[in-house]
Amino acid sequence: MSVFPQSTVLGYPRIGPRRELKRALESYWDGRSGRAELERTGAELRARTWRRLAELGLEGLPSNTFSLYDQVLDTAVMLGAVPERYRAAEDPYFAMARGTEGLAPLRMTKWFDTNYHYIVPEIGPRTVFKLDAGKPLGEVREARALGFETRPVVVGPVTFLLLGSALDRLEEVLGCYAELLAALAAEGVAWVQLDEPALVADRTPEELAAVRDAYERLGALSERPGLFVASYFGDLGEALPVLAATPVEALGVDLVRGGVPEIDLTGKTVVAGVVSGRDVWRTPPERALAALGAIRASRVTVSTSCSLLHVPYDVEAESGLDPALKERLAFAEQKAAEVVALARGDVRGVPVSLPSEAAPAPVAAEGRGPYAVRAAAQGDRLRLPPLPITTIGSFPQTGELRAARAAAAAGTLPQQDYERRVEAEIERVIRLQERLGLDVLVHGEPERNDMVQYFAEHLDGFAVTANGWVQSYGSRCTRPPLLYGDVSRPAPITVRWARYAQSLTDKPVKGMLTGPVTIVAWSFVRDDLPLRDVVFQVADAVREEVRDLEAAGVPIVQVDEPALRELLPLRRAAQGGYLEWAVAAYRRATSGAGDRTQIHTHLCYSDADEILAAIDALDADVTTIESARSGARILGAVDAFERGLGPGVYDIHSPRVPSAEEVEDLLRRTLRVLPAERVWINPDCGLKTRTYEQVEASLANVVAATRRLRAEL
Ligand code: MET
Numbered sequence: 001m002s003v004f005p006q007s008t009v010l011g012y013p014r015i016g017p018r019r020e021l022k023r024a025l026e027s028y029w030d031g032r033s034g035r036a037e038l039e040r041t042g043a044e045l046r047a048r049t050w051r052r053l054a055e056l057g058l059e060g061l062p063s064n065t066f067s068l069y070d071q072v073l074d075t076a077v078m079l080g081a082v083p084e085r086y087r088a089a090e091d092p093y094f095a096m097a098r099g100t101e102g103l104a105p106l107r108m109t110k111w112f113d114t115n116y117h118y119i120v121p122e123i124g125p126r127t128v129f130k131l132d133a134g135k136p137l138g139e140v141r142e143a144r145a146l147g148f149e150t151r152p153v154v155v156g157p158v159t160f161l162l163l164g165s166a167l168d169r170l171e172e173v174l175g176c177y178a179e180l181l182a183a184l185a186a187e188g189v190a191w192v193q194l195d196e197p198a199l200v201a202d203r204t205p206e207e208l209a210a211v212r213d214a215y216e217r218l219g220a221l222s223e224r225p226g227l228f229v230a231s232y233f234g235d236l237g238e239a240l241p242v243l244a245a246t247p248v249e250a251l252g253v254d255l256v257r258g259g260v261p262e263i264d265l266t267g268k269t270v271v272a273g274v275v276s277g278r279d280v281w282r283t284p285p286e287r288a289l290a291a292l293g294a295i296r297a298s299r300v301t302v303s304t305s306c307s308l309l310h311v312p313y314d315v316e317a318e319s320g321l322d323p324a325l326k327e328r329l330a331f332a333e334q335k336a337a338e339v340v341a342l343a344r345g346d347v348r349g350v351p352v353s354l355p356s357e358a359a360p361a362p363v364a365a366e367g368r369g370p371y372a373v374r375a376a377a378q379g380d381r382l383r384l385p386p387l388p389i390t391t392i393g394s395f396p397q398t399g400e401l402r403a404a405r406a407a408a409a410a411g412t413l414p415q416q417d418y419e420r421r422v423e424a425e426i427e428r429v430i431r432l433q434e435r436l437g438l439d440v441l442v443h444g445e446p447e448r449n450d451m452v453q454y455f456a457e458h459l460d461g462f463a464v465t466a467n468g469w470v471q472s473y474g475s476r477c478t479r480p481p482l483l484y485g486d487v488s489r490p491a492p493i494t495v496r497w498a499r500y501a502q503s504l505t506d507k508p509v510k511g512m513l514t515g516p517v518t519i520v521a522w523s524f525v526r527d528d529l530p531l532r533d534v535v536f537q538v539a540d541a542v543r544e545e546v547r548d549l550e551a552a553g554v555p556i557v558q559v560d561e562p563a564l565r566e567l568l569p570l571r572r573a574a575q576g577g578y579l580e581w582a583v584a585a586y587r588r589a590t591s592g593a594g595d596r597t598q599i600h601t602h603l604c605y606s607d608a609d610e611i612l613a614a615i616d617a618l619d620a621d622v623t624t625i626e627s628a629r630s631g632a633r634i635l636g637a638v639d640a641f642e643r644g645l646g647p648g649v650y651d652i653h654s655p656r657v658p659s660a661e662e663v664e665d666l667l668r669r670t671l672r673v674l675p676a677e678r679v680w681i682n683p684d685c686g687l688k689t690r691t692y693e694q695v696e697a698s699l700a701n702v703v704a705a706t707r708r709l710r711a712e713l
């Protein structure tokens with residue numbers, strides 16, 4: 001077996017330093033360019049990454065970390081787990097990812113505790129596993145043609161099957177992995193990386209036995225590359241001794257989130273993740289060197305704690321950042337360079353120049369009245385029909401709007417003109433909602449580039465990047481703000497737009513805010529601050545905004561917490577403590593509202609059914625939640641929910657327009673588990689990624705279906 005390289009990264013961003021892949025995908029999907037162009041962009045991005053990592057001096061280059069949509073979907077395709085109904089589609093891969101005219105896409109949910117969304121493998125009795133190693137082999141050959149030997153990265157068999165809730169199919173799947181390893185060995189590949197992040201969560205004895213069986217079996221193969229099993233996002237815990245007892249030659253451990261392995265790993269290579277792949281801060285070398293020095297193994301390789309997929313490309317692309325902040329930052333390129341420097345023992349200190357923080361002052365949590373009292377007061381004020389129809393907040397962000405925002409930021413469009421454009425868009429959205437017959441209207445969020453970044457731009461303590469894009473799913477990226485200091489709200493943020501929207505209509509308008517947990521979860525928080533204290537500081541800022549909206553006469557305020565589930569610790573022992581402070585922060589943000597003000601919250605794409613008790617404890621008057629995209633699974637769990645609930649009836653992640661019949665069917669299923677008085681009608685999530693054409697047709701069908709059901713009440 002050849003020795004494992006001295007330095008490596010577990011994966012790299014793939015969307016492109018200028019989001020080239022995003023553009024290529026969207027142009028392909030729109031039919032503006034062909035498959036060949038898309039492939040060419042992919043090949044260019046892969047080549048650029050290998051070249052850049054080699055230039056930086058990294059020894060172990062990964063391949064197959066590129067994806068046209070998602071690496072879990074790639075793995076499903078590699079294993080032949082393509083459900084029958086997609087096979088006849090023109091492009092089965094993208095049909096699974098995004099759906100087609102007549103076909104809903106596969107379920108999508110968040111990758112462990114990150115904001116990256118993967119496509120959930122659908123494995124059923126009719127799934128026949130059959131290896132197609134074209135993609136990993138293709139990337140190995142492609143890199144070789146450029147002069148680079150690489151280590152293909154594949155989602156491991158146990159994690160893949162756990163994500164697809166089908167661990168009972170291990171035997172069959174291992175057959176495919178065995179074939180894959182043989183094919184890679186025949187290609188001359190020295191090492192393969194099998195990603196097993198599922199092993200950092202609590203696992204049952206049966207699951208641990210599956211881990212043992214899988215790696216005993218793969219390890220016993222005579223024709224195979226060296227096996228590197230990578231774990232990340234936490235500590236391997238009980239899975240570590242299990243893996244260590246198998247023939248696997250190299251083990252990847254996350255030393256940022258987890259501790260130095262307590263057991264002696266002599267005989268193994270430990271790929272030590274000491275450079276965080278989850279934040280944008282430079283690595284304090286003392287911390288990394290101490291961890292590296294404490295590992296007992298035959299060989300220690302320096303690496304990132306996880307794939308760098310979760311951070312932007314390059315700090316050098318940022319010209320507008322305060323230099324004192326910038327010198328503390330490391331994006332993917334800088335992190336790869338840190339890995340190389342640590343491996344060579346050539347390190348420099350991190351300047352400690354950011355101010356330290358004070359814990360936030362406690363706010364007396366004056367309670368809102370009990371739900372029954374609030375419901376009565378709100379009912380009198382709002383006078384809504386049964387099954388009230390609303391949306392989640394955003395309406396399509398048109399190209400003109402984005403261009404106007406960019407022009408205003410660049411100073412080529414006067415601020416006043418930009419604001420008039422925003423007002424015109426608000427008016428368009430209000431009129432559209434009135435015309436469609438919606439009951440609770442929104443202003444459409446046209447002033448927001450993003451639901452977190454917008455608030456970060458208006459709060460002290462945050463900085464925003466110009467080009468710090470991170471892939472969220474498929475072609476979608478976000479630019480997480482940098483939270484580097486004390487958070488406070490210098491002035492009202494959203495009030496003028498909500499007030500303007502309400503001035504245009506007699507129907508109630510719902511003000512839109514992002515909740516404290518989500519603002520923090522989708523920012524890069526300084527790594528030396530306690531997350532809980534930071535969340536409470538943000539909660540206080542949101543609280544001020546809620547009160548100002550109320551004072552401006554806005555009768556409903558929605559405080560979104562789509563990331564509530566995302567920050568849930570992977571280990572059960574830590575979950576209760578987290579949920580307690582997360583819920584407390586939400587209540588701190590919203591409990592300043594009077595009983596007549598209706599508080600909504602919204603959650604999406606995150607297995608919310610696992611934390612329903614905590615969602616209930618948020619004590620919002622109405623909770624809207626994604627459901628259509630995940631096959632209405634949530635309906636099986638919501639009967640204990642005591643207040644207003646809107647399980648989504650329109651999957652907004654897909655360009656297809658749901659028919660009124662389809663919506664009606666979902667509504668009937670909802671009404672079987674919830675009393676009609678508490679049911680709200682809404683899409684799964686905000687509409688900003690859709691076109692007006694799609695939104696108008698879809699919402700018209702939602703209204704038609706609701707009217708049919710109202711007539712039966
Ligand atoms: C990811 S949740 C999005 C909620 C937000 N209010 C929107 O409609 O865009």
Ligand SMILES: [Zn+2]
Nearest residue numbers: 562604685686
């Ligand atoms: Zn949402």
